[in-house]
Amino acid sequence: xxxxxxxxxxxxxxxxxxxxxxxxxxxxxxxxxxxxxxxxxxxxxxxxxxxxxxxxxxxxxxxxxxxxxxxxxxxxxxxxxxxxxxxxxxxxxxxxxxxxxxxxxxxxxxxxxxxxxxxxxxxxxxxxxxxxxxxxxxxxxxxxxxxxxxxxxxxxxxxxxxxxxxxxxxxxxxxxxxxxxxxxxxxxxxxxxxxxxxxxxxxxxxxxxxxxxxxxxxxxxxxxxxxxxxxxxxxxxxxxxxxxxxxxxxxxxxxxxxxxxxxxxxxxxxxxxxxxxxxxxxxxxxxxxxxxxxxxxxxxxxxxxxxxxxxxxxxxxxxxxxxxxxxxxxxxxxxxxxxxxxxxxxxxxxxxxxxxxxxxxxxxxxxxxxxxxxxxxxxxxxxxxxxxxxxxxxxxxxxxxxxxxxxxxxxxxxxxxxxxxxxxxxxxxxxxxxxxxxxxxxxxxxxxxxxxxxxxxxxxxxxxxxxxxxxxxxxxxxxxxxxxxxxxxxxxxxxxxxxxxxxxxxxxxxxxxxxxxxxxxxxxxxxxxxxxxxxxxxxxxxxxxxxxxxxxxxxxxxxxxxxxxxxxxxxxxxxxxxxxxxxxxxxxxxxxxxxxxxxxxxxxxxxxxxxxxxxxxxxxxxxxxxxxxxxxxxxxxxxxxxxxxxxxxxxxxxxxxxxxxxxxxxxxxxxxxxxxxxxxxxxxxxxxxxxxxxxxxxxxxxxxxxxxxxxxxxxxxxxxxxxxxxxxxxxxxxxxxxxxxxxxxxxxxxxxxxxxxxxxxxxxxxxxxxxxxxxxxxxxxxxxxxxxxxxxxxxxx
Amino acid sequence: xxxxxxxxxxxxxxxxxxxxxxxxxxxxxxxxxxxxxxxxxxxxxxxxxxxxxxxxxxxxxxxxxxxxxxxxxxxxxxxxxxxxxxxxxxxxxxxxxxxxxxxxxxxxxxxxxxxxxxxxxxxxxxxxxxxxxxxxxxxxxxxxxxxxxxxxxxxxxxxxxxxxxxxxxxxxxxxxxxxxxxxxxxxxxxxxxxxx
Numbered sequence: 001x002x003x004x005x006x007x008x009x010x011x012x013x014x015x016x017x018x019x020x021x022x023x024x025x026x027x028x029x030x031x032x033x034x035x036x037x038x039x040x041x042x043x044x045x046x047x048x049x050x051x052x053x054x055x056x057x058x059x060x061x062x063x064x065x066x067x068x069x070x071x072x073x074x075x076x077x078x079x080x081x082x083x084x085x086x087x088x089x090x091x092x093x094x095x096x097x098x099x100x101x102x103x104x105x106x107x108x109x110x111x112x113x114x115x116x117x118x119x120x121x122x123x124x125x126x127x128x129x130x131x132x133x134x135x136x137x138x139x140x141x142x143x144x145x146x147x148x149x150x151x152x153x154x155x156x157x158x159x160x161x162x163x164x165x166x167x168x169x170x171x172x173x174x175x176x177x178x179x180x181x182x183x184x185x186x187x188x189x190x191x192x193x194x195x196x197x198x199x200x201x202x203x204x205x206x207x208x209x210x211x212x213x214x215x216x217x218x219x220x221x222x223x224x225x226x227x228x229x230x231x232x233x234x235x236x237x238x239x240x241x242x243x244x245x246x247x248x249x250x251x252x253x254x255x256x257x258x259x260x261x262x263x264x265x266x267x268x269x270x271x272x273x274x275x276x277x278x279x280x281x282x283x284x285x286x287x288x289x290x291x292x293x294x295x296x297x298x299x300x301x302x303x304x305x306x307x308x309x310x311x312x313x314x315x316x317x318x319x320x321x322x323x324x325x326x327x328x329x330x331x332x333x334x335x336x337x338x339x340x341x342x343x344x345x346x347x348x349x350x351x352x353x354x355x356x357x358x359x360x361x362x363x364x365x366x367x368x369x370x371x372x373x374x375x376x377x378x379x380x381x382x383x384x385x386x387x388x389x390x391x392x393x394x395x396x397x398x399x400x401x402x403x404x405x406x407x408x409x410x411x412x413x414x415x416x417x418x419x420x421x422x423x424x425x426x427x428x429x430x431x432x433x434x435x436x437x438x439x440x441x442x443x444x445x446x447x448x449x450x451x452x453x454x455x456x457x458x459x460x461x462x463x464x465x466x467x468x469x470x471x472x473x474x475x476x477x478x479x480x481x482x483x484x485x486x487x488x489x490x491x492x493x494x495x496x497x498x499x500x501x502x503x504x505x506x507x508x509x510x511x512x513x514x515x516x517x518x519x520x521x522x523x524x525x526x527x528x529x530x531x532x533x534x535x536x537x538x539x540x541x542x543x544x545x546x547x548x549x550x551x552x553x554x555x556x557x558x559x560x561x562x563x564x565x566x567x568x569x570x571x572x573x574x575x576x577x578x579x580x581x582x583x584x585x586x587x588x589x590x591x592x593x594x595x596x597x598x599x600x601x602x603x604x605x606x607x608x609x610x611x612x613x614x615x616x617x618x619x620x621x622x623x624x625x626x627x628x629x630x631x632x633x634x635x636x637x638x639x640x641x642x643x644x645x646x647x648x649x650x651x652x653x654x655x656x657x658x659x660x661x662x663x664x665x666x667x668x669x670x671x672x673x674x675x676x677x678x679x680x681x682x683x684x685x686x687x688x689x690x691x692x693x694x695x696x697x698x699x700x701x702x703x704x705x706x707x708x709x710x711x712x713x714x715x716x717x718x719x720x721x722x723x724x725x726x727x728x729x730x731x732x733x734x735x736x737x738x739x740x741x742x743x744x745x746x747x748x749x750x751x752x753x754x755x756x757x758x759x760x761x762x763x764x765x766x767x768x769x770x771x772x773x774x775x776x777x778x779x780x781x782x783x784x785x786x787x788x789x790x791x792x793x794x795x796x797x
Numbered sequence: 798x799x800x801x802x803x804x805x806x807x808x809x810x811x812x813x814x815x816x817x818x819x820x821x822x823x824x825x826x827x828x829x830x831x832x833x834x835x836x837x838x839x840x841x842x843x844x845x846x847x848x849x850x851x852x853x854x855x856x857x858x859x860x861x862x863x864x865x866x867x868x869x870x871x872x873x874x875x876x877x878x879x880x881x882x883x884x885x886x887x888x889x890x891x892x893x894x895x896x897x898x899x900x901x902x903x904x905x906x907x908x909x910x911x912x913x914x915x916x917x918x919x920x921x922x923x924x925x926x927x928x929x930x931x932x933x934x935x936x937x938x939x940x941x942x943x944x945x946x947x948x949x950x951x952x953x954x955x956x957x958x959x960x961x962x963x964x965x966x967x968x969x970x971x972x973x974x975x976x977x978x979x980x981x982x983x984x985x986x987x988x989x990x991x992x993x
Contacts, residue, residue, distance in 0.1 A: 414990065489953065490960050490977045496940060497859065498916055498986045504863040505887050506989055507853040510831050592953050599942045601858045626943060627856050 069123050073365070080106045080364040098468040100210040100431060103364055104461065107371025115375045125369040127440045131324075134362040135236075136314045138432070139325050140307075141359035142209070142233050143332030144351075150226040151333075157223075157408045158230030165231065165400045166204055166238040172396040174200025177388060186384035191448055198246040199452055202438055203393060203459060205239035207431025208232050208424075210464070211471050224420045228427055236433050237325035241273050243437055244321075250445050277323030281330025284313035288331070289338035289533040296535060302347035303354060306339055338533040366432040373439065374457055380450040389455045390462060393428075401425040419478045426471050429463045430456075489589070492596055499603040601627065814878050818885035819905055824992060828884060832877050842874040843867070858939045862919050882906065886915045889988040912987040913975050920974075927968035930958045 064071075083106045087093055125134070151158065174197035181188040181196060209232040212225070245266050252262075288309035295302050310331050317327035340348060401421050409415035416424075438456035441449045601623055808814070808829050815825060833839070835847050845864055854860035867875050867883050875883075885906040904911055920928045920936055934954040941950065961969045961977040969977075 488960055488977070489957050491981060493937070493940070493957055494916070494978055495981065495986065497919065497936065498983075500857055500859045500940070501863060501916065501919060502887070502987060502989065504854055504857045504860060505884065507851050507857070508848065508863070508867075509828070509884065509989065509991065510834075588952075589956065592949075592956055595945055595949055596941070596953060599945045600940050601942060623856070623942070627858055630943070631855075631861075 072123060076110055076368045077361055077364055079110065080368070095472060096469060097472075098210045098429070098464065100207070100363075100367070100429070100464050101468055103367040104371065104464060106364075107367040107369070108374055109371065110368050111371035111373070111375035114372055125366070125436070125439060130366075130436050130440060131318075132315075134366055135325070135436070136311055136328055137355070137358035137362045139236060139314075139328050140310050140332055141355045142229075142236075143329035144336055144355055146229060146233060146333060147226070148333060148337065150222055151230060154223055154226045154230065157412060158227060158234070160408050161227060161404050162231045162234035163238060164404055166201075166235055166242070168400040168404070169204035169393075169396050170201035170239070170242055171197065172200070172399065173203060173389070173392045174198070176392045176396070177385070180384065180388045183384075186382070188382065188385055194246060194250050195446060195448075198243065198250065198441075198446075199389075199438075199455075201239055201242040201246060202434055203389065203430070203456060204396075205430070205433040205437065206231065206235055206397075206428045207433060208427040208429060210431055211427050211429050211468055221420070223414065224416065224423060227416075227420075227424060231424075233329060234326075237274070237277070237323050237329065239433065239437065240325055241270060241323050245269055245273075247442070247445070273321070273323045274326055276320070277317045277326035278330040280317045280322060281313050281327035281332075282334050284309050284316070284327070285331040285334025286529075286533065288335050289342070292339050292342040293533060293535045295342070296344070299344040299347050302339075302343040303350045306335065306343075306351050307354070310335070338530075342533075342535050363432055366436055369439070370432070370435045370457070370460070373453065378450055379454045380448065381454055382451050385451060386455045386458050390459055393430075393459055393463075397428045398425050422478065423471075423475055426467060426474060429467050429471075430460045431464070435460055489593055489596060492593065492600075496600050496603070500601075503603050808877070810878060814881055817878075817906070818881055819888060819907065820881065820885065821993060825881070828881055829877065832880050842876045843880060844874055859919065859936075862922075862939075866915065866918060883915075884992060886912055887987060887989045888992045889990065890984045907988070909983050910975070912983050913978065914971065916983075916987065917971050917974050927966075927970050928958070928974065929968045930954055933957050933969070 080103060083102055084099070087099065087102045174193075177200065178191075178193050178196040180186065181191045208228045212228060249262070249266065288305055291305055291309075292302055295305065310328050313331040314324040314328040318324040339351075343351070401424050405416050405421050405424075434456050438453050441452060443449050446452065808825065811822075811825060814820070815822070820828070832843065835851075836843055837847060837850075845868065848854065848864045848867060854863065857863065867880065869879075888907040890907055890909070917928070918924070920932055922932060922935070934950060937950050937954050937957075958967065958969055961973045963973055963976070964970075
């Protein structure tokens with residue numbers, strides 16, 4: 001694949017062209033075949049067939065109308081996917097521009113093709129399709145992938161910022177534009193206040209997560225990350241609620257007849273709609289969590305339950321004119337915690353990936369519709385309106401950011417710096433949401449709809465391309481001030497050491513919770529909710545044997561790829577030692593520096609990582625595996641040399657961590673174990689092994705001796721203080737030789753906090769686990785996906 | 798959690814600790830809770846096993862050494878004051894601290910020198926006050942991935958010692974170590990925000 005890196009655009013350009021050709025061929029075929037507004041009538045083929053007298057049976061005929069819509073939609077999605085593949089092939093691109101840029105370009109391309117081939121009836125987005133089918137997946141994905149602990153920790157700031165920010169932006173932009181419209185010279189005086197306010201509300205809907213990927217590696221700090229995420233999450237909901245209220249106003253009265261009581265009613269409605277939606281979401285979340293408790297026999301329908309209930313919450317809320325978006329968000333957030341524990345591993349993975357896929361498809365389609373409407377004749381360009389819109393968007397966003405954060409900083413323990421605020425300001429990139437709302441403006445109420453659409457498109461293009469591309473450098477400039485000259489090898493090494501040290505000490509400190517409400521909720525949660533909503537049963541042994549099979553397979557793989565061979569860590573080759581103070585040429589030094597930079601282990605990232613378009617494979621997992629393997633090896637070497645046990649020994653041989661085939665006696669309930677393992681709920685700084693162990697630990701029959709495993713019982717503090725025994729099998733004969741007695745003597749102390757224990761301690765360690773968590777949840781999920789198959793490899797002696 | 802004052806009263810020697818480390822009352826309380834949550838059996842002290850349970854440290858390349866740094870002089874237990882003392886090194890340096898400090902008093906634990914000393918002892922395992930080439934090599938081995946060969950590591954270790962070593966004894970003393978890092982912003986690198 002090397003050549004593709006150097007010539008990144010060619011392959012996918014070719015593919016693009018191919019697909020485009022197919023597209024245009026399809027559309028031109030459409031023009032040729034007899035056609036009777038085929039769009040909504042799949043039965044047209046029969047009509048067409050019957051309207052023409054057939055003299056003979058045609059052996060080969062073309063019927064495009066029948067498949068037109070699904071065919072074109074599929075082609076578009078495929079085109080966007082191919083473009084994404086090409087985008088990611090050139091590895092530097094994703095760091096340069098947000099992926100929405102790409103989607104917009106693809107959309108414009110499709111739009112150009114459709115326009116160029118004079119397509120008579122392209123599929124068009126209408127209100128139903130958008131609100132019922134395209135929007136829910138996007139919102140669901142946002143809500144599901146939101147990290148709950150940081151969200152709730154910052155919820156005050158997030159609500160304050162997202163809620164008030166959206167309102168300030170909407171009304172600010174609306175009012176300013178209204179004032180501009182009053183100026184006769186621009187020819188806009190027929191746009192009244194309500195229309196301007198409505199436009200303000202739809203243009204203030206931002207999509208900042210689109211740019212998160214761009215400055216991801218600059219390691220934005222966690223609260224900032226959460227603000228951006230939280231804003232994206234709540235913003236859509238608030239804009240749509242506002243939009244609907246204002247549309248209701250527009251339909252209801254003539255402008256002059258609006259009384260103050262109507263405005264009050266509007267505000268009350270806003271609050272009710274919002275809170276009602278959230279309430280519905282929570283209720284549905286609990287119901288679906290409860291149902292997943294019983295699905296262990298038919299795990300194939302678990303994803304279905306998750307999706308259907310979320311969608312149902314959306315629809316139910318919409319029925320009552322409540323905010324479906326907030327409902328589905330609340331449902332996802334509530335459901336996630338319990339569902340994750342109840343569903344099987346495959347279901348969990350399926351849910352994650354399917355959600356990403358659905359939301360990605362939705363967004364692609366919206367951007368394509370946007371592209372289609374960009375390239376077309378239905379524009380109305382009004383210089384004044386558009387320029388002022390752009391200007392006001394930026395101005396009002398700046399005002400709202402700085403004003404609101406100034407206030408909220410007074411109440412925060414760790415206030416946001418000006419740099420953070422600048423980043424938040426600059427990440428106000430508009431996205432699919434604004435376009436959809438603009439596109440769906442009813443033409444009857446908005447005679448100048450085209451102008452609005454044009455203005456929205458301009459704002460979107462401007463923010464996505466210009467802000468999206470420049471935000472990366474901006475963040476890097478604001479964040480890391482690197483010295484221009486290169487650091488010496490000394491400095492590099494020491495810097496990295498200090499980074500690791502700092503990360504380690506941060507882990508020792510754990511995460512600190514600030515809210516008593518949260519602690520109380522957790523108590524309530526543990527005592528009541530979990531008992532109702534989480535499964536009790538033990539898994540069947542078929543799952544157990546499946547895990548075992550996969551562990552063996554992974555073990556074989558690892559040995560074959562040489563990771564476990566001890567030759568990589570051989571003792572220093574004395575013979576080749578460079579003696580004394582040999583003068584090294586600058587190139588040597590350069591290459592040394594290169595080696596160091598490239599090969600040093602990355603510091604564990606504590607900040608979250610979320611990519612809207614992608615579920616990134618966790619590269620840190622590979623690193624973690626390597627580190628643990630090495631520790632195992634050094635420990636094994638030292639044990640072989642007959643050293644005493646590591647307590648009080650020098651550094652590298654200290655680990656006694658058990659990462660091995662999980663093995664257990666029938667007691668511990670899966671729920672307890674899964675509870676230990678999982679992030680947000682795991683209340684312990686569980687050791688990696690125990691996490692893996694626990695997740696796996698089920699009732700294994702004790703007769704799995706064929707792997708020559710030994711069991712070393714271990715005590716565990718269980719829920720309610722009942723001890724239970726876990727066995728740690730040791731595999732490979734070498735380990736047996738080392739001395740079982742030693743390990744028995746080394747029986748580690750109980751390593752878990754039972755989930756129920758004291759909450760003051762539980763609370764903090766829970767957060768720690770969940771912070772390890774956002775990072776680790778991915779690792780754990782990956783591990784679970786591999787069926788915790790590398791656990792047997794990372795043996796300790 | 799109750800009101801702060803009554804909770805702080807539960808911490809033994811709270812005032813002494815605060816004076817020595819400079820932590821605020823709130824931070825001290827949080828650290829105490831953290832200490833107690835790490836101390837699984839409520840022994841009143843932490844052993845190595847307790848710290849090893851912090852999963853994230855297991856995948857930190859320097860995890861073992863970091864844990865060791867909590868147990869100075871080969872002891873097997875660390876009590877709360879000891880725990881806090883180590884963490885005090887990572888307090889952010891406050892501007893007012895440096896200005897109003899009485900020069901006759903010992904340096905606060907989070908001074909630049911003390912931070913550097915803390916980092917130094919991560920390298921210097923045998924506590925002889927110098928980082929030998931072997932010790933540098935050991936640290937390098939811990940921190941670098943498996944793809945790098947042993948010879949490369951050795952030459953890098955050699956070069957590192959060479960760069961910093963001024964008096965030619967083949968090892969890096971603490972002063973030489975400090976000198977090689979004089980341009981670096983240690984105060985920021987080795988400070989943890991939440992430990993204010």
